[in-house]
Amino acid sequence: MPELMRARRAFVMTPEQPMIDDAAIITDKGVILEIGRFADLGPVFSGPVNDLGDVTLAPGLINAHSHLELCHLRGRTVPDKGFMVWVEDLLRQPIFELPDDALADACRELQRTGTVMVADIATRFPERMAGFLEESGFFFVIFTEAIGERVPEGGFIPSRDYELGVGAVAGHSLYTTHTDVLRAAKAESSSRNLPFSIHLAEHEDEVAIMAGEPSPFLDLLQGRGRLLDFEPPCKAPVQQAHELGLLDESTLCVHCVKVSEDDIEIIRRSGASVCLCPRSNEFIGVGRAPWEAIRAAGINVCLGTDSLASNHDLDLWNEASYFKERYQGDLSMEDALAMMTRNPARVFGVGNRLGTLEPGKAAVWSIVPDSFQELFD
Numbered sequence: 001m002p003e004l005m006r007a008r009r010a011f012v013m014t015p016e017q018p019m020i021d022d023a024a025i026i027t028d029k030g031v032i033l034e035i036g037r038f039a040d041l042g043p044v045f046s047g048p049v050n051d052l053g054d055v056t057l058a059p060g061l062i063n064a065h066s067h068l069e070l071c072h073l074r075g076r077t078v079p080d081k082g083f084m085v086w087v088e089d090l091l092r093q094p095i096f097e098l099p100d101d102a103l104a105d106a107c108r109e110l111q112r113t114g115t116v117m118v119a120d121i122a123t124r125f126p127e128r129m130a131g132f133l134e135e136s137g138f139f140f141v142i143f144t145e146a147i148g149e150r151v152p153e154g155g156f157i158p159s160r161d162y163e164l165g166v167g168a169v170a171g172h173s174l175y176t177t178h179t180d181v182l183r184a185a186k187a188e189s190s191s192r193n194l195p196f197s198i199h200l201a202e203h204e205d206e207v208a209i210m211a212g213e214p215s216p217f218l219d220l221l222q223g224r225g226r227l228l229d230f231e232p233p234c235k236a237p238v239q240q241a242h243e244l245g246l247l248d249e250s251t252l253c254v255h256c257v258k259v260s261e262d263d264i265e266i267i268r269r270s271g272a273s274v275c276l277c278p279r280s281n282e283f284i285g286v287g288r289a290p291w292e293a294i295r296a297a298g299i300n301v302c303l304g305t306d307s308l309a310s311n312h313d314l315d316l317w318n319e320a321s322y323f324k325e326r327y328q329g330d331l332s333m334e335d336a337l338a339m340m341t342r343n344p345a346r347v348f349g350v351g352n353r354l355g356t357l358e359p360g361k362a363a364v365w366s367i368v369p370d371s372f373q374e375l376f377d
């Protein structure tokens, strides 16, 4: 039976009318049937009415970059010491031993803070993660992470169908994933019409490695038997990603901390999206991405928490608050919400179900915390 929800206001996030005061949403069987002002819909609706009170609704949030496989490492890694120290420390952690209760805790935290979809990088257990998210009722993209030198014979993506999500493939990075593997992963994504993701221009060592300059991080990797035949392309990371054919409308470039104006223009022209992970960048100590220039270019910008090995929590409201507090320039609440709703829905190809509150979409939403709203007063 259809049900009506009433709220003080709703950010529906459609470009024509992003916000409705005294909002009513009529839902049935998990789908939005109608949305508008309570004054219009309420009097002609005969079913049960659930008044949510003095709250502001927004579409269900989409975490555009997480690594739930590392969710048991909350509070166990070293912050502020740069990427190399962080990685060395991470590699000493029990990264292969993900307990179910840690995963369940992480999922509860996501649910409690309004996240309905995660785009998650799975290096070790993609099928376990997809199964867990499906059972927990999340929408998802599980990116099997391509790393190293080998293209798997049967392709990267486990062929299983899910109701709430898809399996896809992500490149780990330009320096840990062989160029042939990156090309093959992107080709598989494109042929199956799936999103593709890659950590790009995250830190200074990545820039140095790509430029062929001395890098203690490359020494570390080679000491572990990786990248022994690595030939530096002598290009900036974004330029290299572009020349490998990795950048297009279905690609999400994660981090983009070390990007120049030229790099931003390459990303803009390609139509690729950028996922900023501001608190992770601060936690690891790699610097801050040029958020304002990336947004000013008109690039589709998303937000991700990254992993609990490089962040304090999986709460996107905290991520967006951190971003808003440090942003130099105009950033409306609609702009900030877009980075967690309609922008990621676009790059992940889920705009038919998520991203805005509109008839025909999933009846899922988040409640905007008062502390977040106060940042825009």
Ligand SMILES: [Zn+2]
Binding pocket: 065, 066, 067, 121, 199, 254, 306, 307
């Ligand atoms: Zn990551």
